[in-house]
Amino acid sequence: MESGWMAFSFQPDGLNYVHLRRGRDGRPEATHFGWRQLSAGEQEGFRKLSRELFASRFPSILVLGSDEYQLLSMEAPKVPREERKTAMRWKIRDMIDYRIDDATFDMLEIPADPAQPFRDPQIYAVIAKNEILSERMALFARAEIPLSVIDIPEMAQRNLAGFFEAESKALAMLSFGIHKVLLTITSEGQFYLSRHIDIARISLQDREEAVRLDAFERLTLELQRSLDHFEHQYNHIALDRLMLGPLPGVEDLSDHLVRNLQIPVEKTDLEKWIDFTSTPELAEPEWQARCWLSLGAALREAEP
Incomplete structure (x- = not known):
């Protein structure tokens, strides 16, 4: 499997994708990018794109659409850290309109103020329906694309903000x-x-x-x-x-x-931070706007 991440993002106008790898000068290097007028339900078109990209070579990330998950802010449960996720389950079930057994969730901890060590910590819960996640994983599996991570737009943009x-x-x-x-x-x-x-x-x-x-x-x-x-x-x-x-x-x-x-x-000016030599069109605002979340997701540092 080749290095770097291939990130995909389904948007209302279609599917965009970006592949980044570590370049010779240490910057991320964009080697592939594009857009297709595909929805998440168009299996054959996605399979065809996978073959064209030889996408099975790359570990991949899918960025969920903004209507495919919920991000809820709450106080962290007053339990030991290792028990926090279990305790969150009880809080979340009263905040969603479907069964908690039909959901997958994770949490993002918000750093505490060092000057207020006794203040209750805040966390975000990221929640998605199992049905949606299963459909997306099946889509990638049938296209023979190794889906390693399912991410959200906030984390993709966080990666870009780091620059x-x-x-x-x-x-x-x-x-x-x-x-x-x-x-x-x-x-x-x-x-x-x-x-x-x-x-x-x-x-x-x-x-x-x-x-x-x-x-x-x-x-x-x-x-x-x-x-x-x-x-x-x-x-x-x-x-x-x-x-x-x-x-x-x-x-x-x-x-x-x-x-x-x-x-x-x-x-923002990404050319200082990302090498677009192999993909000069991606340096243009039109393409960056279209591929923004895929660009951010592909900046993920840890590879599988």
Whole structure:
């Protein structure tokens, strides 16, 4: 099996994929990428793509869609760490609308404030229906693709945010999906907060200035609320800046956010961090926007 990760992400407009491996200069190197108008139910098309990519060579990651899992914030159960997951099961069953036996869940611990050691720790529970996970695993198995990891968008974006984080400070990052905007806040590789904001990419790109500005205003308001919540909840970490993922055809959003937010706003530039020599089109904003989550997921460090 070859080195590096092949990451796949089903989005409303189709399937995108990216393969990254460690390059000669130490940076991740993008060797394969692409997009196909495929849904998760199109078995034959996925099998054909697998053959074209010789995808059986690579350990693979699937990034779940935002409607395929839940991310719930809660206080950690007051039990020893080794018993925490079992205790969480009882809390989660009252927070979902289906049987806990029909779900798979994992947890993400939120780092505690060192100045408040007695404060109850917070965790995120990541929950997905077994039915969805089984369908995705079967899809990959029939296409003879070795699926090693099922990930979520927040973790993929966390990987990308790591390029831009300042020591001991928090970084906010926005990416622009077809139907939703994803906000994450991370610090030193640790995940603290996320929000899926119901603003479609097309409204931010609209040629009509009034439509575009209305979307800008709605996004700004949601960002202000989320950033204020973070600063209140985690006041021991200074928020350094907001990074904007690629948004083709939109030049005025960053200026709008600079005028309305209290933190610096910058656009991401991945060419410093990822080698696109073999895949020059992936250095373009249009392709990065489409493959954003696959790029982030493929940055996963530990290989199977």
